[in-house]
Amino acid sequence: AQSVTQLGSHVSVSEGALVLLRCNYSSSVPPYLFWYVQYPNQGLQLLLKYTSAATLVKGINGFEAEFKKSETSFHLTKPSAHMSDAAEYFCAVSDQGAQKLVFGQGTRLTINP
Amino acid sequence: DAMVIQNPRYQVTQFGKPVTLSCSQTLNHNVMYWYQQKSSQAPKLLFHYYDKDFNNEADTPDNFQSRRPNTSFCFLDIRSPGLGDAAMYLCATSRDSQRGITQYFGPGTRLTVL
Numbered sequence: 001a002q003s004v005t006q007l008g009s010h011v012s013v014s015e016g017a018l019v020l021l022r023c024n025y026s027s028s029v030p031p032y033l034f035w036y037v038q039y040p041n042q043g044l045q046l047l048l049k050y051t052s053a054a055t056l057v058k059g060i061n062g063f064e065a066e067f068k069k070s071e072t073s074f075h076l077t078k079p080s081a082h083m084s085d086a087a088e089y090f091c092a093v094s095d096q097g098a099q100k101l102v103f104g105q106g107t108r109l110t111i112n113p
Numbered sequence: 114d115a116m117v118i119q120n121p122r123y124q125v126t127q128f129g130k131p132v133t134l135s136c137s138q139t140l141n142h143n144v145m146y147w148y149q150q151k152s153s154q155a156p157k158l159l160f161h162y163y164d165k166d167f168n169n170e171a172d173t174p175d176n177f178q179s180r181r182p183n184t185s186f187c188f189l190d191i192r193s194p195g196l197g198d199a200a201m202y203l204c205a206t207s208r209d210s211q212r213g214i215t216q217y218f219g220p221g222t223r224l225t226v227l
Contacts, residue, residue, distance in 0.1 A: 032214070034215070036218075041201075041221070041223065042220050042221065043117070043119075043203055043205075043218035043219050043220045043221045044156070044203065044205075044216075044218040045218070046215055046216075046217070049215060090155060090156075094214065099144055099161060099163060099168075099207065099209065099214060100158060100161070101158075101216060103155035103156055104155060105154070105155050106153070106154070106155055108153075
């Protein structure tokens, strides 16, 4: 069975600092991996996805993530945090061809002025 | 712009009073999903439609039902809402021909049960 673990339910960084949100997955087959962002009282918006092409995936809003098979990780990074990045971030995994996503528990990102 | 629309954005109902939440999409996607999201938790899949085929999650209570009258619309019916059903309800869509099937989410309906 697939699963996703997000390390740290709450991450706080200063504006302009590096953002690192951690995600580890478990899957018996090559996975598809996703990062979604959720702003308060809104739906989820896709930041980026990995579909077995390039291991370094660039997304919207300056975010990127690197798929590391040896570490079963898909950590999300942004070089310089902006106040508007404050939100909840969810990592998710699916099997190739599967219709369903398995979500991690989410990480709330707070940006300090 | 193509999108997923949910109405209403905020819904208040009384304990035990049936309520229906609505989702429509202009993406022409063949798969539609309903999720329940409680505060500070991940979305939990309730069920999904693959075209007209209904797929219920094993742990979805019987109190939750869904209808999909056509490709564009999908409804979530809660027959007898309890206090524990207060949550954000998210609708999502996907197109199964995509590589790395991406789900596109609506803005959600926040349900309050009094």
